Amino acid sequence: MPIDNAIYDRLGSGWWDESNPLNALNGSFTPARFAYFRDVLDRLGRDPGGLRVLDIGCGGGFLAEEFARIGCRVVGIDPSEMSIRTARQHASAYSLKIGYAVCVGERLVLPDGSVDLAYCCDVLEHVADLDRVVAETARVLKPGGVYLFDTINRTRASKLFFIKLLQEWRLTRMIDSDVHSWAMFIKPTELEEILRRHGLRLGEVAGLGPRAGAVSLGWNFVRVRLGRLSFGEASRLMDVGRVRRVDLSYLGYATKSL
Numbered sequence: 431m432p433i434d435n436a437i438y439d440r441l442g443s444g445w446w447d448e449s450n451p452l453n454a455l456n457g458s459f460t461p462a463r464f465a466y467f468r469d470v471l472d473r474l475g476r477d478p479g480g481l482r483v484l485d486i487g488c489g490g491g492f493l494a495e496e497f498a499r500i501g502c503r504v505v506g507i508d509p510s511e512m513s514i515r516t517a518r519q520h521a522s523a524y525s526l527k528i529g530y531a532v533c534v535g536e537r538l539v540l541p542d543g544s545v546d547l548a549y550c551c552d553v554l555e556h557v558a559d560l561d562r563v564v565a566e567t568a569r570v571l572k573p574g575g576v577y578l579f580d581t582i583n584r585t586r587a588s589k590l591f592f593i594k595l596l597q598e599w600r601l602t603r604m605i606d607s608d609v610h611s612w613a614m615f616i617k618p619t620e621l622e623e624i625l626r627r628h629g630l631r632l633g634e635v636a637g638l639g640p641r642a643g644a645v646s647l648g649w650n651f652v653r654v655r656l657g658r659l660s661f662g663e664a665s666r667l668m669d670v671g672r673v674r675r676v677d678l679s680y681l682g683y684a685t686k687s688l
């Protein structure tokens with residue numbers, strides 16, 4: 431069954447609203463992902479000030495706004511018109527200068543070698559043509575440019591967590607839609623091979639996952655289902671962050687050869 435990417439248009443006006451299911455990606459996810467990415471930039475000795483940054487599949491702009499706040503010149507692209515509209519309105523309400531465009535990652539409307547940093551966060555497992563998206567990302571990166579990502583591993587654990595618990599089981603599912611397909615999840619070795627094919631050298635893969643205990647996680651999903659907990663609060667209570675295991679989600683970086 432194809433995944434439901436139309437949901438980003440149907441629900442995309444509410445990315446920043448804690449009662450909207452898409453807001454579950456903010457809460458503890460955005461701070462955890464951004465802290466890791468900042469750490470990578472520090473370790474690579476890249477000063478974020480003034481970097482030209484491309485957010486591929488930016489959704490409502492959670493991460494684009496974080497990068498803009500530390501002085502990056504950010505462009506966010508997404509195929510969902512409604513998401514781009516919401517991202518634009520939110521950035522403007524907070525006086526953030528971010529360029530947004532409706533566009534797919536498979537055909538980026540940017541010249542070759544034009545960005546210092548590109549990232550795909552929770553996007554690679556949604557795209558129609560993964561190889562093309564990585565090829566396009568490599569094309570628009572400058573030599574020596576940095577690619578940051580997070581995505582979902584294809585394992586038994588990810589099937590249990592992302593498909594069964596969050597999508598299929600009536601009592602715990604966060605959303606009444608097939609936002610994910612297990613077959614589209616990506617093993618780190620597969621991603622490394624695709625990156626390599628397009629001239630991007632993998633630097634690191636690190637685990638990203640909930641640090642809350644299993645009972646509290648399950649109970650909070652039930653509370654969301656019953657309407658007693660917002661998606662934003664549930665996300666914070668999941669306490670997503672760096673974990674040792676990489677069998678659920680993982681993040682990492684790659685660099686384009688000089």
Ligand SMILES: C[S@@+](CC[C@H](N)C(=O)[O-])C[C@H]1O[C@@H](n2cnc3c(N)ncnc32)[C@H](O)[C@@H]1O
Nearest residue numbers: 438487488489492510534535551552553556557
């Ligand atoms: C789970 S959301 C992630 C949003 C954002 N990156 C974040 O982490 O907050 C997945 C996003 O990927 C976008 N998307 C789906 N197919 C895409 C494609 N082919 N190219 C670029 N983005 C795509 C969707 O519209 C959606 O906004």
